[in-house]
Each structure stands twice: as C-alpha cells, then as structure tokens.
Amino acid sequence: MKPRLSKRSFRMSICTAALASLALAGCSSNPLSDHGPLPRVADCAIAGIGSPTKYACGGKIYTSFQLADIREGNPPRPKP
Amino acid sequence: MKGRWKLALAALGGLALMGSARPLLAQDYTAPRATTLWVDQKTGQVFVRPGRGRVAMSFGADPAQIEQQVEQRTEDKVRAAVAETRAQENADNLALEKQVGEMKPAWSSYMGGFQDKIRVGALFYGDYSLYTHTGFGPQFLTQLNPPGPGNEMYNSFDITRTYLNVFFFPTKDWTFRFTPNLYRTIGGANDKYGKAGAIGTSLDGNLGLRVKYAYLQYGNLFSGIPALKGDTITLGQQANPLVGWEEDLYNYRYVNLTPWNYLSLSSSQAGVSMQGPVKFGGEKTYLDYDVGAFDNASFHALEQTNTKQVMARLTAFPFGANWRFQGLGLTGFYDYGYGNTTPDLANLPAALKGSNGSIERIAALVHYTTEQWGIAGEFDYGRNAFSAGNLFSGSGPADAFGLGTTPYAPFSALAIGLQNNGQSRQVGYDFFGHYHFAGTKLTAFGMFEEFHPNDKVKLNPLDFQRFVVGVSYQYNEFLRFAVDSQNLLFYHSQFGFPTAYAKSFGVVPPKGTGATIPDAVPHDTHAIFANIEFNY
Numbered sequence: 001m002k003p004r005l006s007k008r009s010f011r012m013s014i015c016t017a018a019l020a021s022l023a024l025a026g027c028s029s030n031p032l033s034d035h036g037p038l039p040r041v042a043d044c045a046i047a048g049i050g051s052p053t054k055y056a057c058g059g060k061i062y063t064s065f066q067l068a069d070i071r072e073g074n075p076p077r078p079k080p
Numbered sequence: 081m082k083g084r085w086k087l088a089l090a091a092l093g094g095l096a097l098m099g100s101a102r103p104l105l106a107q108d109y110t111a112p113r114a115t116t117l118w119v120d121q122k123t124g125q126v127f128v129r130p131g132r133g134r135v136a137m138s139f140g141a142d143p144a145q146i147e148q149q150v151e152q153r154t155e156d157k158v159r160a161a162v163a164e165t166r167a168q169e170n171a172d173n174l175a176l177e178k179q180v181g182e183m184k185p186a187w188s189s190y191m192g193g194f195q196d197k198i199r200v201g202a203l204f205y206g207d208y209s210l211y212t213h214t215g216f217g218p219q220f221l222t223q224l225n226p227p228g229p230g231n232e233m234y235n236s237f238d239i240t241r242t243y244l245n246v247f248f249f250p251t252k253d254w255t256f257r258f259t260p261n262l263y264r265t266i267g268g269a270n271d272k273y274g275k276a277g278a279i280g281t282s283l284d285g286n287l288g289l290r291v292k293y294a295y296l297q298y299g300n301l302f303s304g305i306p307a308l309k310g311d312t313i314t315l316g317q318q319a320n321p322l323v324g325w326e327e328d329l330y331n332y333r334y335v336n337l338t339p340w341n342y343l344s345l346s347s348s349q350a351g352v353s354m355q356g357p358v359k360f361g362g363e364k365t366y367l368d369y370d371v372g373a374f375d376n377a378s379f380h381a382l383e384q385t386n387t388k389q390v391m392a393r394l395t396a397f398p399f400g401a402n403w404r405f406q407g408l409g410l411t412g413f414y415d416y417g418y419g420n421t422t423p424d425l426a427n428l429p430a431a432l433k434g435s436n437g438s439i440e441r442i443a444a445l446v447h448y449t450t451e452q453w454g455i456a457g458e459f460d461y462g463r464n465a466f467s468a469g470n471l472f473s474g475s476g477p478a479d480a481f482g483l484g485t486t487p488y489a490p491f492s493a494l495a496i497g498l499q500n501n502g503q504s505r506q507v508g509y510d511f512f513g514h515y516h517f518a519g520t521k522l523t524a525f526g527m528f529e530e531f532h533p534n535d536k537v538k539l540n541p542l543d544f545q546r547f548v549v550g551v552s553y554q555y556n557e558f559l560r561f562a563v564d565s566q567n568l569l570f571y572h573s574q575f576g577f578p579t580a581y582a583k584s585f586g587v588v589p590p591k592g593t594g595a596t597i598p599d600a601v602p603h604d605t606h607a608i609f610a611n612i613e614f615n616y
Contacts, residue, residue, distance in 0.1 A: 033520050042521045042554040045451040046331045047404045051201020051245040053557070053615050056403040056451055064557035064615070071556070 215603035311356025346378030364400030389417020462506035497587025
C-alpha cells in the first residue's frame with residue numbers, strides 16, 4: 001500500500017503561506033505595509049525580468065533604477 | 081652753313097655731357113632741400129638772398145622733417161600692427177588654453193563614451209528548502225537534487241541561478257550579450273595518478289560556471305516596416321520563444337519552474353530567431369511573436385543531430401496591450417524537433433526510440449494581467465517530450481542511471497519503457513496567478529499543474545499533480561523574498577502494473593518480475609521553501 005502523506009501535515013503545508021498572508025495583509029502599521037512616494041514598486045506589475053527589470057505602473061514603464069530614484073528622492077538619471 | 085655749326089655744337093655738347101656723366105650711386109644721392117626765398121614786405125619782390133626788410137619764405141618740405149614724419153608714420157603703423165597682432169595672439173592663446181583645458185586624455189575620452197555602450201547587471205536566486213517528504217521526480221528548481229524516498233526532513237541551502245549580465249552596445253542597432261551562470265557540477269570519475277595512486281574527482285557538488293547566454297542582436301532590420309519597427313533578430317545562445325516569456329508572465333521563476341520548463345524544455349538553445357511586437361498604428365500592441373530555429377541540444381549539451389528544432393510563439397491581445405502583458409492575451413506555442421542523437425545511432429532499429437524520434441510540444445494559454453493581479457490557464461500537449469530522464473531530473477532510482485540494482489529496479493524499467501518508447505503522448509493543463517494586497521508589499525501566488533506523461537497508458541502510475549502556493553515580499557526594486565509550499569503528487573492509489581501490459585509499451589522488466597510490477601506509483605514529494613531573488 002503506498003504510504004500516504006498524513007492529512008494533518010498536508011493541510012499544514014498548504015496553510016502556512018496562506019495564514020501568513022492573511023495575518024499580515026490586514027496590518028497597516030508594520031514594515032510589510034507599503035509607503036513612500038508614488039509610483040511604488042509593489043504596486044507595479046513586472047513587465048520583464050532582466051538587467052534592469054521593467055515595471056508597469058499607471059500605464060507607464062519604469063526600470064527598477066527609475067523607481068528606486070523616485071523612492072529615494074534622487075533626480076532623474078540622464079539618458080545615455 | 082649756319083645750321084651745320086649749330087648741329088655740330090649740339091653734338092659736341094652732348095658728347096661732353098655723356099663723357100662727364102657718372103653712375104648715380106646711392107651714397108651720391110642728395111636729398112632734396114627746402115627752398116628759401118626772401119620777400120620784401122613793402123614791395124613784395126622775391127629775392128634769392130637775404131636783405132634789409134626781407135623775410136625768409138621756405139618752400140617744400142624739410143627733408144629732415146619729411147624723414148621724421150615718414151618715420152613717425154611708419155612707427156605708428158608698425159605699432160598699430162604689432163598691437164593688433166598681440167591682441168589677436170592673446171585671443172588665440174586664451175582660446176587655445178581653454179581648448180587644452182577641456183581636452184581629455186585619449187583614454188578618458190574613450191572611457192567616457194564607453195560607459196554609455198556597456199551595461200552590467202546581476203541576478204541571484206537562492207533558497208532554503210526543507211523536504212518533509214522526499215521522493216523521485218523532476219527537479220523543483222534548476223539542479224535541486226534531494227535524495228530519494230526515505231530521507232524525510234532533508235534540507236539544504238542552495239543557489240539555483242546566478243547571472244552576471246554583460247551587455248555591449250557598439251552602435252544603436254547592435255547588442256552583444258554575454259551571461260555566465262553558476263551551476264552545480266555532478267559526476268566525474270576518479271583519476272588514476274601515477275603508477276599506483278589515484279585522486280578523487282572534484283566535480284561532484286562544486287559550483288561551476290557555464291555560459292547561459294551569448295548572442296548578437298540586431299534591432300534595425302525592419303526599420304522600414306512601421307508595424308515591425310523595433311523588432312529584433314538574435315543569433316547565438318539565447319532564450320527560446322516560450323520559457324523566458326512565460327517566466328516573466330508568471331513573475332515567480334525564483335520560486336519554481338514554469339510548466340514546460342519543469343517537464344523537459346530547457347530555457348536556452350543556440351540558434352537564430354526573430355521577435356518583437358506588431359503594432360498596427362498607435363501605441364497598443366495587438367500581436368507579439370518569437371520564432372526561430374535552434375539546436376536540438378539544450379545550452380548545456382553537445383549538439384549531435386543533423387536536424388534542427390523550430391519553435392514559434394504568437395501572442396494576441398484582442399483589445400490591445402498598453403504594456404507587455406497587459407489585459408487579455410491568447411498565446412500559442414509550437415515546438416518540433418528531434419532527440420539529440422547522432423544520425424548513425426538514430427537510424428539503428430531499437431525497441432525504445434524515445435531519444436531518437438521526433439519531439440513535439442504545444443502550449444495554449446489564456447491569460448489576463450493587470451498591475452495588481454494576473455491569472456493564466458494553459459493546455460499542454462506533447463509527443464516524446466517527457467522521458468524517464470526528465471521524470472528523474474531531480475531524483476531517480478539508481479537503476480535508471482545504470483548505477484546498481486535496487487528494489488526499485490522493476491519500477492525503473494517500467495518508467496523507462498512507458499516514457500522512452502518513441503510513441504509516448506503527453507497531455508496536461510495548468511493554472512497560475514498572483515494577487516497583490518493593496519497597501520502592502522505582499523503578493524500571494526500559486527501554480528497548479530496536472531500532467532499525464534503518457535495518456536496512451538490506460539492507468540499510468542506516473543500521472544501527477546504539482547502545486548505551489550506562497551506569499552512574496554517585495555523589499556525594494558531589486559530584492560524579493562518568498563515563503564512557499566511545493567508539492568509533487570502521484571495521485572493514483574498504489575497498485576501493481578500488469579507485466580504483460582507493460583511489455584506492450586516496450587518495457588523490459590528485470591528477471592524474476594512476476595505478473596505485476598509492484599509499487600508502480602512513486603512516492604509524493606513535499607517541501608517548504610524560503611526563496612530570495614536579487615536582480616540588478
């Protein structure tokens with residue numbers, strides 16, 4: 001008879017990440033909440049993973065460097 | 081008579097004059113003098129000598145004065161010319177000094193321009209994995225090789241991908257990319273050393289470097305066709321039309337492999353391809369394509385065939401896409417190739433032709449992506465596209481690798497026969513997606529895959545489901561973390577596979593195998609992962 005994974009440990013492995021996300025999603029004053037100037041990278045979609053990664057925010061495409069500059073308050077980088 | 085005398089007299093006078101004439105030498109030149117006459121003021125008479133009541137009246141310039149005036153004027157002109165020349169010289173010197181000051185050494189000028197032509201980036205995937213249950217099966221991530229069944233709680237820190245991306249743009253049309261990649265070396269024989277000595281292999285387990293990408297890309301081939309402007313042609317070792325694209329669609333390659341990559345399709349091959357969006361006026365993309373011809377070998381194998389494989393992907397956005405994956409998309413992928421075998425071996429008759437026969441892969445996806453969430457469904461079809469080697473890419477019985485005889489010998493023979501007979505047919509379907517929790521740095525993600533490695537088998541013990549579920553944390557633009565559960569389930573209840581039926585697929589069971597091949601359904605694999613991605 002093929003040994004089966006116990007139902008308890010099976011459910012625990014499924015619930016681990018789900019509980020973590022549910023517990024943290026509702027919290028607003030913790031390091032996991034997103035704050036800072038817009039656009040924020042967490043609010044953006046990945047348009048391409050590379051060097052650099054490109055993100056789509058508000059319909060515009062930004063590189064990871066551009067979003068980092070916005071977050072850190074740096075002036076825009078000159079185009080090569 | 082009288083006239084003759086006059087004539088003779090004139091001639092004599094001329095001769096006398098000529099005889100007394102001397103060359104007028106410079107030193108004999110007498111400068112003209114001013115003429116002075118005396119004028120009687122009462123009478124107005126002009127006399128050549130001074131006298132009472134007479135005043136002097138000079139005519140003409142005094143030579144000394146003239147000379148002085150000429151000298152003065154000459155000096156003035158010379159002074160003016162010199163001053164003008166000096167002024168010009170000063171201006172020229174200033175300009176020259178400025179130029180010299182701005183002039184860069186040759187190497188500095190070269191480097192200043194060179195920095196705009198080269199770009200270097202880095203990518204790192206690492207993880208800690210804890211296997212609550214180990215088993216045989218495909219690798220969850222590149223070269224993750226946990227031990228087989230019976231090794232519960234096996235755990236490991238691993239590096240599954242490390243790129244150093246180097247891009248060189250010699251002109252605006254050409255790009256050269258070179259990407260070395262870390263990988264774990266496995267195998268290698270011990271070496272005899274001298275007459276009686278030996279040394280152990282150092283390959284097993286070491287992290288080595290291999291080339292993942294090395295290609296040239298040209299971006300101006302279709303500049304005359306507005307719809308294809310910006311599309312590229314790529315030559316060399318490159319990402320194939322499906323895997324890299326789907327990894328970007330999924331977003332979580334640092335956690336797990338995408339469906340066909342998990343099954344058998346390597347992410348990179350050497351070949352030539354064309355790719356890009358197709359725009360029909362305006363900024364929206366309605367079609368995106370990638371098509372190419374490649375070696376049958378993957379990027380980490382030696383090409384042995386006299387054929388090539390072709391791959392093509394076409395993605396359609398019915399409502400147009402504002403950025404690469406935005407909105408509703410429909411994607412079709414087709415791959416036709418051959419097993420990586422030399423022609424003389426491929427033509428030999430064999431019961432199990434899997435590695436020598438033609439290979440086909442199809443993927444059809446429907447996907448919808450926004451900036452906050454994405455979801456996709458995929459149907460997979462294949463022929464000879466999932467071998468026993470693919471099944472055991474993570475871990476397999478020693479029997480399958482020719483390294484000994486174990487209690488898994490009958491199961492190993494069954495797997496090899498069902499998957500390597502050259503007539504296997506694969507069918508599968510997948511779902512994957514992600515959801516970003518607004519106002520947080522957290523995103524939930526997951527993937528589910530059901531796969532039938534050979535649906536010609538009435539009840540295939542190798543049918544499996546794979547699922548991944550987790551949450552990721554976006555620390556910043558370059559760094560992400562994830563915690564997730566990864567699971568491989570051979571979902572049939574355990575049974576003995578009829579030996580006679582197995583033989584109809586070319587299975588060669590070991591001697592002494594009874595009427596059934598026992599324990600045909602492999603053990604499940606379950607693991608908890610903590611993953612990290614650094615991308616710069």
